[in-house]
Amino acid sequence: MRIGGLAFAGHSLADVLRLRANDASGTGRNKSVIMIWMRGGPSHIDSYDMKPNAPAEIRGEFRPIPTNVTGIQICEHMPRQARIMDKLAIVRGIRSNDLGDHTPHYIVTGFPDRGRRPAFGSIVSYLQPRSDGLPRYVSLMYSAPGLYDNESPTYTGPAHRPFVPRGQGLPNMSLARGISLERLGERRHLLTQFDDLRRDLDHSNAFAGHDAFNARALEIITSPRAREAFDVNREPAHIHARYGKFCENFLMARRLVEAGVSVVTLKVGDWDTHEHNFRDMREQLPQLDQGFHALVTDLYDRGLENDVAVVMWGEFGRAPRISRGDGRDHWPEAGAAVLAGGGFRAGQTIGETDAQAGRSRGTPYTPGNVLASLYRHLGIDPALTIPDHNRRPMHVLDEREPVRELV
Numbered sequence: 001m002r003i004g005g006l007a008f009a010g011h012s013l014a015d016v017l018r019l020r021a022n023d024a025s026g027t028g029r030n031k032s033v034i035m036i037w038m039r040g041g042p043s044h045i046d047s048y049d050m051k052p053n054a055p056a057e058i059r060g061e062f063r064p065i066p067t068n069v070t071g072i073q074i075c076e077h078m079p080r081q082a083r084i085m086d087k088l089a090i091v092r093g094i095r096s097n098d099l100g101d102h103t104p105h106y107i108v109t110g111f112p113d114r115g116r117r118p119a120f121g122s123i124v125s126y127l128q129p130r131s132d133g134l135p136r137y138v139s140l141m142y143s144a145p146g147l148y149d150n151e152s153p154t155y156t157g158p159a160h161r162p163f164v165p166r167g168q169g170l171p172n173m174s175l176a177r178g179i180s181l182e183r184l185g186e187r188r189h190l191l192t193q194f195d196d197l198r199r200d201l202d203h204s205n206a207f208a209g210h211d212a213f214n215a216r217a218l219e220i221i222t223s224p225r226a227r228e229a230f231d232v233n234r235e236p237a238h239i240h241a242r243y244g245k246f247c248e249n250f251l252m253a254r255r256l257v258e259a260g261v262s263v264v265t266l267k268v269g270d271w272d273t274h275e276h277n278f279r280d281m282r283e284q285l286p287q288l289d290q291g292f293h294a295l296v297t298d299l300y301d302r303g304l305e306n307d308v309a310v311v312m313w314g315e316f317g318r319a320p321r322i323s324r325g326d327g328r329d330h331w332p333e334a335g336a337a338v339l340a341g342g343g344f345r346a347g348q349t350i351g352e353t354d355a356q357a358g359r360s361r362g363t364p365y366t367p368g369n370v371l372a373s374l375y376r377h378l379g380i381d382p383a384l385t386i387p388d389h390n391r392r393p394m395h396v397l398d399e400r401e402p403v404r405e406l407v
Contacts, residue, residue, distance in 0.1 A: 247291020
């Protein structure tokens with residue numbers, strides 16, 4: 001089919017998308033995304049959407065400070081980010097949902113329902129495969145594979161599950177003792193022969209997924225490039241100190257995208273502050289400020305600000321009114337996300353909430369809109385479809401409108 005029945009510069013829609021994908025993964029630098037999950041739902045009103053003129057039971061204990069962009073203020077405990085506000089974009093009033101157990105399904109998939117759609121990174125891996133020894137999608141969220149299944153590949157297949165370096169992930173990137181590359185090749189050939197015996201009986205397409213998974217695993221094992229990308233010990237001590245212990249995963253994420261990994265997800269801190277909201281945020285915000293400032297400035301110093309997009313957000317925001325003395329409860333009606341890089345328009349706030357930071361003034365953006373912006377950065381049209389387990393075409397996103405102000 002052609003767009004509107006006409007060819008665009010002689011190309012069909014499929015041609016245009018193919019050219020975009022080739023540009024993102026071959027002819028130029030790889031485009032990448034780092035997604036930072038602030039697990040628990042951080043208080044937007046105490047960080048990026050402060051209301052200093054609200055009553056005390058709304059505004060809380062923290063004061064806003066000016067940034068290097070006139071008219072934009074953020075929390076006093078984030079002075080480093082205030083100095084690079086011209087490199088950041090804050091999206092305020094994001095409307096999400098609350099599944100009750102702090103699962104990031106909406107921000108990871110772009111769909112509010114639980115576990116029915118592939119993770120963002122799995123979609124990217126499926127639509128833009130590669131064979132250069134690097135995993136397409138890496139998750140630094142958890143200590144071992146399968147600990148939580150918030151990043152399921154669902155119908156994209158097991159080959160597009162994220163590579164999890166924690167646990168046995170990194171040790172499994174090397175050849176076993178006594179196994180040479182020649183012997184590994186012989187074992188691969190034998191495995192193929194065994195698989196062929198049952199392939200004709202397979203009606204679930206599971207073999208195709210496992211074949212791709214095995215191929216990817218063998219590429220990683222035989223590639224020194226992949227092992228080097230994960231080796232943060234190659235970074236000098238002063239770089240580790242810049243990021244700090246609290247955000248050490250940020251440094252690995254930077255190494256991975258610099259090496260060519262397309263999607264890296266990670267988790268930082270615990271922001272579930274039903275109680276002790278101000279104590280916990282007073283402790284965590286300065287550490288987050290240090291690590292996020294280091295990551296963003298590192299990307300700019302290395303000339304990656306157009307190739308790497310960063311988003312930092314939680315699954316929702318926090319209630320405007322303080323409860324239990326010093327806590328804030330879940331609040332899916334409004335939250336905030338901070339973006340950097342990606343060639344996005346920075347130095348701005350997008351969206352506005354009411355006087356209590358409770359709801360957006362106007363039509364709010366959703367996690368789907370933010371992910372639409374990230375897909376477009378990677379050269380992926382969110383209107384594309386992928387067949388599910390029943391071969392039904394499923395759109396990459398239903399909320400396909402990107403955040404307009406970022407473009």
